[in-house]
Amino acid sequence: RPLNLTSSVTEDHITEKMKVSLALSLLIVLVTVVNAAKQDLEGIDIDGILNNPKLVTSHIRCMLEQTNPSSGKTQRCNSDGKAMKRMLPRVLNENCSGCSAEQIQNSDKIIDWMKKNKPADWADIERKYKN
Numbered sequence: 001r002p003l004n005l006t007s008s009v010t011e012d013h014i015t016e017k018m019k020v021s022l023a024l025s026l027l028i029v030l031v032t033v034v035n036a037a038k039q040d041l042e043g044i045d046i047d048g049i050l051n052n053p054k055l056v057t058s059h060i061r062c063m064l065e066q067t068n069p070s071s072g073k074t075q076r077c078n079s080d081g082k083a084m085k086r087m088l089p090r091v092l093n094e095n096c097s098g099c100s101a102e103q104i105q106n107s108d109k110i111i112d113w114m115k116k117n118k119p120a121d122w123a124d125i126e127r128k129y130k131n
Contacts (some may be wrong), residue, residue, distance in 0.1 A: 041099075042106070052095050056118070058075060058078075062077035063088065092131075
């Protein structure tokens, strides 16, 4: 059934405004996603985390979505854990495509450390995130 417009606004004008609004919305989402990806594994004290057994355990449980024995609940991820969790699929499956030099350096450091110091946990993580 045809649209009955009683104002001076035409159907083409509304359609054009909707297209512009949609394009701007998509641009905002894209910029947000790109900025979030750029920040993952950047500005993180990797050595500080790797030298803290409690943090390492917490991050491993976070990445594997394991239960924290003291709370009986799934381990919650802090911002660094969330960043590592977001990056793992890209690091393992896309050879860190689009990563910054700092992201590559930090992910390599984490992976090398895990392989050497926590090989069983690393194998579980790799199974979970590698396609």
